[in-house]
Amino acid sequence: MxxxxxxxxxxxxxxxxxxxxxxxxxxxxxxxxxxxxxxxxxxxxxxxxxxxxxxxxxxxxxxxxxxxxxxxxxxxxxxxxxxGWKAWNDELASGRVVPPGMSSAETIFYPHGNLVMTDTEELLPFERDTIANMERSGNKDTQLIAGDARHEEIARQKGLAFAMDPFRRRARGQRHTALLDSTGGTVxxxxxxxxxxxxxxxxxxxxxxxxxxxxxxxxxxxxxxxxxxxxxxxxxxxxxxxxxxxxxxxxxxxxxxxxxxxxCEATAGSVVIFKIPKSSPLYDRLDPENFPSWQWNMRRGAEGGLYGFPRDSNGLLKIGYRGTKYTNPKVQSDGKERSVPITRWSKSEPLTTIPVQAMKTIDRFVDSHLPELRAEGINVETTRACWYTDSxxxxxxxxxxxxxxxxxxxxxxxxxxxxxxxxxxxxxxxxxxxxxxxxxxxxxWQWRSLKANEQPFNVLMEGSKGNRALGNVSLVHGIKGQERARL
Ligand SMILES: Cc1cc2nc3c(=O)[nH]c(=O)nc-3n(C[C@H](O)[C@H](O)[C@H](O)COP(=O)(O)OP(=O)(O)OC[C@H]3O[C@@H](n4cnc5c(N)ncnc54)[C@H](O)[C@@H]3O)c2cc1C
Structure with missing residues (x-):
């Protein structure tokens, strides 16, 4: 060839x-x-x-x-x-590559850490494996356990103290089991x-x-x-x-x-966006210089699977749900069903439709981790289904x-x-x-197919009868601000 x-x-x-x-x-x-x-x-x-x-x-x-x-x-x-991200930051700052409408003062990548939280008493095996593999590969002390005095001190020295407990769980007397990847951040x-x-x-x-x-x-x-x-x-x-x-x-x-x-199959994740007003004390607290990207209960099924970010320069605070990977199977011209993404060009559903399960899980998380949003009456600005390509x-x-x-x-x-x-x-x-x-x-990454005795990480092509098909789950439509009743 x-x-x-x-x-x-x-x-x-x-x-x-x-x-x-x-x-x-x-x-x-x-x-x-x-x-x-x-x-x-x-x-x-x-x-x-x-x-x-x-x-x-x-x-x-x-x-x-x-x-x-x-x-x-x-x-x-x-x-x-x-x-590569650091090099792109430098290239932008140098003025060598400045896209139309952007300035060399902007940042593409914030190395403010990525915090993985679970509601378990101990870190999960995945996080333990990360620590072990990082140590084996010469990256000791890049993974920092919340509450470990030595790790908290390393975080402080790296300028990442804020990232160890950004939701202020301990100050509220709540359990905080978390691991900070100090090499990570937000792009x-x-x-x-x-x-x-x-x-x-x-x-x-x-x-x-x-x-x-x-x-x-x-x-x-x-x-x-x-x-x-x-x-x-x-x-x-x-x-x-x-x-x-x-x-x-x-x-x-x-x-x-x-x-x-x-x-491979197209699957939907759900995104909920809040808008933090500049007048809110949360605006500074959630600034990317003061707040990490985070994940919560990623390996804990439909009731977990959340991730999020600091606010952006427009005050938008994004929280995503991935606990269930939804599909939209439709019969194609060859007679077979395949999951088709619902996008702004689709006629089938309003753009802001997301599953009730996603909204409920995010609601619960906000109640327990960011009650200040509720206290200040900051409501959902918009919602969005976002389509992944899962293998x-x-x-x-x-x-x-x-x-x-x-x-x-x-x-x-x-x-x-x-x-x-x-x-x-x-x-x-x-x-x-x-x-x-x-x-x-x-x-x-080679072309491959599921072996007879292989357990898939993602179950694909369950079709329109599957319980993750959007046609079979309860949806919330057109969420905007105060119009949405709490679920
Ligand atoms: C909600 C969400 C959150 C995610 N979060 C993270 C994260 O935190 N970290 C991370 O590392 N990854 C994350 N990912 C994964 C990451 O976004 C994707 O892996 C990556 O963006 C995929 O890029 P892509 O080029 O394959 O697809 P896309 O970005 O979808 O690009 C495909 C392009 O193909 C074009 N196209 C499609 N059909 C045609 C056609 N017929 N003719 C011409 N053009 C066509 C589309 O217009 C589009 O521009 C997330 C994904 C989603 C959906």
């Missing part, structure tokens, strides 16, 4: 974290004819959900952490990503995408945006062969020829490439499509891939160039 030369045309479909990172890596490696297509008008919407974007990467903020339990491939990948997702877009353009990558010229319609195949891909046709009917095509369409990928059946084993999917030449897929973020944005493109290009394919990470 041929590998493209530096002058060959390469097409990337999708300008989210995977597509942008791939474009950057190709340009940095000397590929001179790279074009990225995306159906969204990102130059206008600036990757902001509030300005009309809708994609996993088009978000306010994302967690960065290197704490990965026993999964050292992601621990190491995260460290690579964190170095501002929309700004990161704008930075990567600007940087890729400056290196010569071409971008075609919009629902006609930028939207993928079909793959072009060599006449007489169904297995050799020669580029794509876009919605406007134009044929774009390429030696190599990379599909990186996030949650849309499984419906565009049905070969992913059983390997059955939670590993990424970065590989050539089997039995097909000239076509690769980069997807399967499974809720944790944004943090790799500065570096994942290099790995994707390595796979394209077939560089060192025996590395454990690359092997984990």
């Amino acid at each position: 041929a590998t493209p030369t530096k002058n060959d045309a390469i097409i990337i479909v999708g300008a989210g974290a995977f597509g942008l990172s791939t474009a950057l890596a190709l340009a940095e490696r000397g590929y001179v004819n790279v074009t990225v297509f995306d159906k969204q008008l990102y130059d206008e919407t600036q990757y902001s959900y509030f300005k009309g974007s809708d994609a996993a990467s088009a978000d306010i903020n994302k967690i960065v952490r290197a704490a990965y339990g026993g999964q050292t491939i992601y621990q190491e990948l995260s460290f690579e990503g964190i170095e 501002l997702a929309d700004k990161a995408c704008r930075f990567a877009l600007c940087k890729a353009r400056s290196l010569g990558v071409k971008f075609v945006f919009g629902p006609a010229a930028g939207a993928f319609l079909s793959l072009n195949r060599t006449p007489g062969s169904i297995n050799r891909i020669l580029g794509i046709t876009t919605q406007d009917g134009k044929v774009h020829t390429a030696a190599f095509t990379i599909i990186a369409c996030g949650c849309w990928t499984p419906t565009l490439l049905p070969q992913l059946d059983g390997l 059955y084993d939670n590993h990424l999917v970065i590989d050539r499509v089997p039995d097909t030449e000239g076509l690769m897929v980069a997807t399967g973020g499974s809720g944790h891939a944004f943090k790799y944005m500065p570096c994942i493109g290099k790995w994707i290009v390595d796979v394209m160039e077939r560089v060192d394919l025996n590395r454990p990470a690359i092997k984990a």
Whole structure:
């Protein structure tokens, strides 16, 4: 199977974290004819959900952490990503790459730590594994246990004392079982995408945006062969020829490439956003300089699975629910059901619809961890379903499509891939160039299927009868401020 030369045309479909990172890596490696297509008008919407974007990467903020339990491939990948985030901060500050509408005084990555909390008496095995693996890999004292005097002192020396108990649990006499990953923090997702877009353009990558010229319609195949891909046709009917095509369409990928059946599926997470007024004492307390990103009861089923952030520069405080991974199965043209993301362009549900279970879990968390929000009468500003691309084993999917030449897929973020944005493109290009394919990470990302005796991390394709299908769960519609009764 041929590998493209530096002058060959390469097409990337999708300008989210995977597509942008791939474009950057190709340009940095000397590929001179790279074009990225995306159906969204990102130059206008600036990757902001509030300005009309809708994609996993088009978000306010994302967690960065290197704490990965026993999964050292992601621990190491995260460290690579964190170095990249720091370099992007420096590059922005230097003025070398400043996206339109942004200034060199802005920050993309806040290294303010990521705090994992559980309502158990002890840290869970996952957190214990993280500590052990960090120590083994020369990263001792990066993981700090709340309440451990030595660790509290290390946090203080690192300027992260605020991050050990940001919800002031101990002051309220509540149990606080938590582990701070002092290497982690928050990345501002929309700004990161704008930075990567600007940087890729400056290196010569071409971008075609919009629902006609930028939207993928079909793959072009060599006449007489169904297995050799020669580029794509876009919605406007134009044929774009390429030696190599990379599909990186996030949650849309499984419906565009049905070969992913059983390997990847689009699932919904729920996001609730509060708006903190500048006049509130919470405004300063929740400033990203004073507050970490956090997770709560991530491995504790439907009643847990929350994560959150400091407020952003508009006062928006985002809390996400991932305790249940919802689906939206719909019959496709081949007669099979696949989960289809509900986005701002969908006609089926109001955009702000989320499951009652998600709202209840967030309500309970706010009551117990941030009662000041209630005391000040700060209500929900908006809600949003946000679509992930889950693989059955939670590993990424970065590989050539089997039995097909000239076509690769980069997807399967499974809720944790944004943090790799500065570096994942290099790995994707390595796979394209077939560089060192025996590395454990690359092997984990290969095309695969669930083995007969394998226990999936994510159960996929349960269909419309499954109890995670949105059609089978209670939903809350159109939540806005005071209009919502407490559930
Ligand atoms: C709610 C939520 C919270 C998350 N939190 C975190 C976190 O805290 N930390 C972390 O590391 N990761 C997190 N993730 C995961 C991370 O956001 C994703 O792994 C990553 O953003 C996926 O990027 P992507 O490029 O695969 O997909 P996307 O960002 O969805 O991009 C896909 C692109 O493909 C385009 N596209 C689709 N169809 C077509 C078509 N037919 N033609 C042209 N273009 C098309 C879309 O317009 C879109 O721009 C989270 C994900 C979600 C949903």
